[in-house]
Amino acid sequence: MTPPDRLRALLDQERLLVMPCCFDPLSAKLIEQAGFPLTFMSGFAASAARIGEPDLGLMSYAEVADQARAIADAVSIPLIGDGDTGYGNAMNVRRTVRGFARAGCAAVMIEDQKAPKRCGHTPGKEVVDREEAFDRIRAAADARASDDILILARTDARHEHGLAEAIDRAHRFHELGADILFVEAPKTASEMRTICAELPGPKMANIVEGGETPALSHAELQDIGFSIAAYPLTLLAAAMQAMTRALGQLACDAPRDGLMDFAELRRRIGFDAYYEESETYRSSARAR
Incomplete structure (x- = not known):
């Protein structure tokens, strides 16, 4: 099956898909070796790993697409790519979606933040108006007509405009052809339940250790109704912690345990x- 077909088959199982996020081919290989059925190229983690800079729109489209291509080539499990805001207007979104499809991604995420985007759990993020947000998803769905790929539509409207606006936007994203919906940064388990109760189709939860969204158990997330639980920083944080510890041991000539x-x-x-x-x-x- 093609990567999009493999992802569709996973979503059809109607169970929670636990999705550790990768940042390079090696981290993706470790995720596959551990038995996880899919992965996501975290923009936060990929920006840190590739250019050593924060996820504030500093990586270019070409750099992100190249990173996605290298990861997709290293694993057989479906990869979801982080397409950010689409890198421009609706025509840029079309090019981004086609590029991620040709890079081997099973799905691409397109969001409604203003450029330059920010990590969903950091201060200062803003979203574009409704019509521009809808144009992005419409353009993404149009691009899919020539290159098969699933569309993961993300809204960050909860931060500025409240949960109701975020849900309204996500509803419209679904109508425009989005396959998976992602309302970023709900602040309580009750909000997470509302998202799943009111929105159709597969929904994704984003669990950032230390972030704004409650880190519920896998069983709780499945019971609420999420199809995917993404863990965008778990591997990056673990790797950085291990590396700084080893460097400290090396600096003082201590045994490297x-x-x-x-x-x-x-x-x-x-x-x-x-x-x-x-x-x-x-x-x-x-x-x-």
């Missing part, structure tokens, strides 16, 4: 699989 065994490191990166496959060709050469 907590490191992955070298043999497992090689296996997870793919050395063992490479050598095994290369032997097949070496045997063929010897036979000739």
Whole structure:
């Protein structure tokens, strides 16, 4: 099946899909090796990993698309790409959606923030007016006509305009063709229940450790009605914590504990699989 078809099949199972988010091909491979059925390229984490800068619209479309292409090529599970605001007007949104489809993404997220966008759990974010937001999703759906990809439509209107406005926008996104709806940063479990009760189709929850949305259990999220639970910063935060700890130990010439065994490191990166496959060709050469 194509990546979009694999994602559709997962959504048809009507169970919560726990989705750790990646930032590069290696983190995506680890997610797949751990048995998770899909992943999302977090804009926050990818910006930190690729350019060492905060997620404030500093990565260009070309950089984001290139990162998505490298990740999609490294794994077989469906990848959802972060298309931010679409990088311009509605015509830019069309190009962004087509580019993410050709990069191998199963879905692309398009949001209604003003550019430059901000992380959904940081101060200062603003959204465009309704008609511009709707034009973005309409353009995304139109682009899908030539390149198969699912549309994940995100609204950040809860922050400025309240939950009712966010839900109204998401309703319209669904009518315009969005496949998955994402109301960012609800502040209580009650708001999360309202989102799932009032909106049609698959909904995504975004669980940022230390963020504004309650970090409910998987069972609670499924009971409320979410189809996907995204964890955008779990791996980045864990990796940064481990690296700063190891650097501190190295600086004071202390033993480096907590490191992955070298043999497992090689296996997870793919050395063992490479050598095994290369032997097949070496045997063929010897036979000739």
